[in-house]
Amino acid sequence: MGFAILNGKIIDRSEAKVDIEDRGYQFGDGVYEVIRVYNGKMFTAVEHLERFVKSSNSIGISLPYKTAELSGLLEKLIDKNNLQLGIIYMQLTRGVAPRNHAFPTERITPTLTAYTKEFARPxxxxxxxxxxxxxxxxxxxxxxxxxxxxxxxxxxxxxxxxxxxxxxxxxxxxxxxxxxxxxxxxxxxxxxxxxxxxxxxxxxxxxxxxxxxxxxxxxxxxxxxxxxxxxxxxxxxxxxxxxxxxxxxxxxxxxxxxxxxxxxxxxxxxxxxxxxxxxxxxxxx
Ligand SMILES: Cc1ncc(COP(=O)(O)O)c(C=O)c1O
Structure with a gap:
């Protein structure tokens, strides 16, 4: 099953679990990216990360990592999973809070998850x-x-x-x-x-x-x-x-x-x- 990222840490994918009151799960309150990996390298990584930040900012979620830091983490994930040809799926939600349509008034930490998948070229x-x-x-x-x-x-x-x-x-x-x-x-x-x-x-x-x-x-x-x-x-x-x-x-x-x-x-x-x-x-x- 390999490894996944949960909130800045690379962990065993089977242990990457999110709370049932995560706003991504309940409201779709979050954003995502899919990045292509060829020969173990990300294609147009900078552009995808920039769009990830832009999407999250436009719904008032700020990425709790610098993009360079996140990029480094994704590279580590590719290595750990020994991915040559495939994709990275990455998503960021507003985080976990008691269910209410309006955003929580107290500060919550956004939930970041990412995993890789082998994916042939069509x-x-x-x-x-x-x-x-x-x-x-x-x-x-x-x-x-x-x-x-x-x-x-x-x-x-x-x-x-x-x-x-x-x-x-x-x-x-x-x-x-x-x-x-x-x-x-x-x-x-x-x-x-x-x-x-x-x-x-x-x-x-x-x-x-x-x-x-x-x-x-x-x-x-x-x-x-x-x-x-x-x-x-x-x-x-x-x-x-x-x-x-x-x-x-x-x-x-x-x-x-x-x-x-x-x-x-x-x-x-x-x-x-x-x-x-x-x-x-x-x-x-
Ligand atoms: C609705 C929609 N439009 C366009 C695209 C193409 O975007 P990209 O070239 O960044 O994959 C996607 C990709 O998933 C999409 O979901």
């Missing part, structure tokens, strides 16, 4: 592409916070799973927002188009890497809202996330995208993304 799906469904975005208006409240996302993903699909593409009325656990992109006439990073989507770390790669490689980008109609008439569609990297979308509902094959811009971005991983985490097998 090589086969990245080659063939994945199918998706469309679903109404029923979530709250602070999707920019990586909060533990994932019920809307979870219901959307379940719909996709029941349809035998990889992801649910969410939309608010006519506008596409993001996937249940990914950002969504269309390509039209060589231009990569993706929702602007505002309160309606999570500002993906993978999205930021992809947009930087586009900029550095003269691939035009528009960060703006796009419609269901634009999605339906796109030349290519893909999604991105920490675990899915650059993932081609080859089906939306009953409709095929790019004749059921990953498109050229998507494939180029996959190649550039792989180079970026290797730059940060050494050559991949």
């Amino acid at each position: 090589d086969e799906s990245m080659k063939t592409g994945v199918k998706t469904i469309l679903t109404e975005d029923i979530r709250w208006l602070r999707c920019d916070i990586k909060s533990l409240n994932l019920l809307g996302n979870s219901l959307a993903k379940q719909k996709a799973a029941e349809a035998g699909c990889f992801e649910a593409i969410q939309h608010r009325d006519e506008n596409v927002t993001e996937g249940s656990s990914s950002n969504i992109y269309i390509v039209k006439n060589g231009v990569v188009i993706t929702h602007e990073s505002n309160n309606l989507i999570l500002k993906g770390i993978t999205k930021d890497v992809i947009l930087d790669l586009c900029l550095a490689n003269n691939i035009p980008v528009e960060e703006r809202t796009f419609t269901l109609e634009e999605l339906a008439s796109a030349d290519e569609v893909f999604l991105s996330s920490t675990t899915s990297e650059v993932m081609p979308i080859v089906g939306i509902g009953d409709k095929k995208v790019t004749e059921g094959q990953p498109g050229p811009v998507t494939k180029k971005l996959q190649k550039l993304f792989q180079q970026e991983i290797e730059k940060q985490c050494n050559k991949l097998n």
Whole structure:
């Protein structure tokens, strides 16, 4: 089972237990991050830790560790668990207090937990592409916070799973927002188009890497809202996330995208993304 972090200490994972009145458990009152590990090294660790702090500050929880300290602790956890290829899941809640919707008036210590998991790269799906469904975005208006409240996302993903699909593409009325656990992109006439990073989507770390790669490689980008109609008439569609990297979308509902094959811009971005991983985490097998 390996080791986990509980409140700054690395302990046996079977002993990492949280109180039933932890506000994360009762209210989803907390935030989380998922960090990719390749060759035993964290990819875009600084960016993930910065977003972790930003998310927690935006709901009034302050991380009781310096990010450098936390980063060092996560490195130790990777070593102790001998993790080569996988993820770190990390979450911070407001802490333990008698159940009451309002925050406790006395100071409580936030609960920090983290563990690792082996997780292969989705090589086969990245080659063939994945199918998706469309679903109404029923979530709250602070999707920019990586909060533990994932019920809307979870219901959307379940719909996709029941349809035998990889992801649910969410939309608010006519506008596409993001996937249940990914950002969504269309390509039209060589231009990569993706929702602007505002309160309606999570500002993906993978999205930021992809947009930087586009900029550095003269691939035009528009960060703006796009419609269901634009999605339906796109030349290519893909999604991105920490675990899915650059993932081609080859089906939306009953409709095929790019004749059921990953498109050229998507494939180029996959190649550039792989180079970026290797730059940060050494050559991949
Ligand atoms: C709702 C949502 N949007 C976007 C993303 C992609 O973010 P990242 O690239 O940082 O993994 C995720 C990742 O889990 C997510 O849950």
